[in-house]
Amino acid sequence: MTLFDPPAPLAERLRPRTLAEVVGQRHLLGPGKPLTRTLASKRLGSFILWGPPGVGKTTLARLMAAEVDAHFIALSAVSAGVKDVREATVEAERLRGRGQKTILFLDEIHRFNKAQQDALLPHVESGLLTLIGATTENPSFEVNPALRSRARTLVLEALTPEDVRGLLERALSDSRGLPNVTAEPEALDLLARLADGDARRALSTLEVASTLAEPITPEAVTEAFGRHLPQMDKGGEDFYNLISALHKSVRASHVDASLYWLARMIEGGADSLYVARRIVRMAAEDIGLADPQALRLAVAARDTAEFLGSPEGDLALAQAVVYLALAPKSNSVYTAWKAALSAVREGESLAVPLHLRNAPTALMRSQGYGQSYAYYFDDPSGSFAQDYLPHGVALDLYSPNGEGWEDRMAERWRKLREAHGEAPEGT
Structure with a gap:
């Protein structure tokens, strides 16, 4: 190092020399x-x-x-x-x-x-x-x-604001740091909070702020820090944790938390269209038939986000998130669909009953395709009396146990199962 070389950054100068000096x-x-x-x-x-x-x-x-x-x-x-x-x-x-x-x-x-x-x-x-x-x-x-x-x-855990503040105080007293600089207590409190547990960022900001004001003021800290962007690795675990927090907050009908996690993602630089696709998934998975309009609104929000881009289109995502959080909830279709897929994957590929088969040609009709099919509008009772599953297959997939519109439809579902000769669960 020569006389003309710049000094090392403050964070490097204050790097702990012993384990006892490690913060946090x-x-x-x-x-x-x-x-x-x-x-x-x-x-x-x-x-x-x-x-x-x-x-x-x-x-x-x-x-x-x-x-x-x-x-x-x-x-x-x-x-x-x-x-x-x-x-x-x-x-x-x-x-x-x-x-x-x-x-x-x-x-x-x-x-x-x-x-x-x-x-x-x-x-x-x-x-x-x-x-x-x-x-x-x-x-x-x-x-x-x-x-x-x-x-x-x-x-390793992020440093607490108390840890960061202690480190800032050390920087102002240590001979390797900024011993001739002073700071207002409010400025140190602000920087300790803004640093998000990042010691390097806190010390770098303190060093810049020391060139802007003496003593260092909260205004100098704000200017030195720049815009506060929440930490988020767009391809890492934090990103998926935020999406998970958003989804679970919507599911629990917590409107403020839903908006908060959405804002964290958008401010952190998440792709608005990715977030929009996840919102559409929430509408289908957790609201479902409790409010059939939810899926339409989510798709409309996705289209708006694509059409307007960010930040204008982000408001449509916020609208959708609030709507979904407030909406009645049902995962009955989601559960039924998973059960249907499981039944298909784990069961035999049984033949479609003859009366349900398509019969566009005379040869097919001669083989019994479509024969004895009872068309609902001609013969409602006959329609209900015929089988709609392969011979010997009995399924109980869909169970309306949600809120809102689905709750109102539960009685109709019970009557339909009775009409089909099925005994609804619990009867």
Whole structure:
């Protein structure tokens, strides 16, 4: 570093030098906690560190290597490949000859494809490399099962606002940080809340805010932070968790929660048409015949979102979500359809009864196709008396147990089953 080189970013300057300086992760690093006990034993196995951005995955990996006196090789799966892994193994072989262990830290391990992850297996299994992988994605989906079975997964948690505020106070008092800068308490409170548990983002914003005002004010924090976009990986677990939360809130008729999760998805950059398709699914699955208009409205919202685009079309999605949340609920058709599919997949492919078969030709009619079929409008009672399922098949698939329109139709369904000679459940 020369006189003219810029200083390292604040987050880098304040990187913890010991485990005692690590903020958060008390479930792993407190007295008697799992990682503390492992490091005390000096027998460190391979790990996958799974957690949101800015919680110290890289820092923790470096400190773990230092605790067990291991050589530390850091790679990023964004730019590294099998060649880099091969070079790391060569270096590890050389150091093993001197009695030194090697830890390979692979940041964003989920970006390695299956073949690249498989290239790590023999070296991890032999103990040549102790692997510490870091990922923001669920390892269950993104890391090969064979590699997961050889590496213990540690879940890192987002920092609490209290953790972040303490880190900000340290930054203003530590000689490596901003010791000559002051901040209003309200500014630190605001930044601790906006950071969403991301220490790196909090420190970076503090550093920018320190150039805008002295002391740092809430207005300076807001300007330095920029627009607050909710964290969401559009292809990762968070995305599907948000969709799940939206669907379950609609199902439970919680209007405010439904709107909140929809807003989180839209503000996080989710594809409006994907969200619209899921809303259509909600209408069919959870409202069903309790309110037949729900599906029409959901489809109309989907068309509007496609026609107008975002943000104008997002209002139609909000309208649909509110309607579906308020609507009476029924999953009777959803349940009946699953049962019908199961009956078909697990049963025999029995022949269609002759009287139900299509008979467009004389030859077919001569074989009995369509014979003795009772046309409902000519012979209602005969129509009800004939069989509509293959011989010997008895099914009980649809059971109207929902609200709204379906509840009103339940009595008609009971009478229809009686007319068909079927005994409705419970009679």
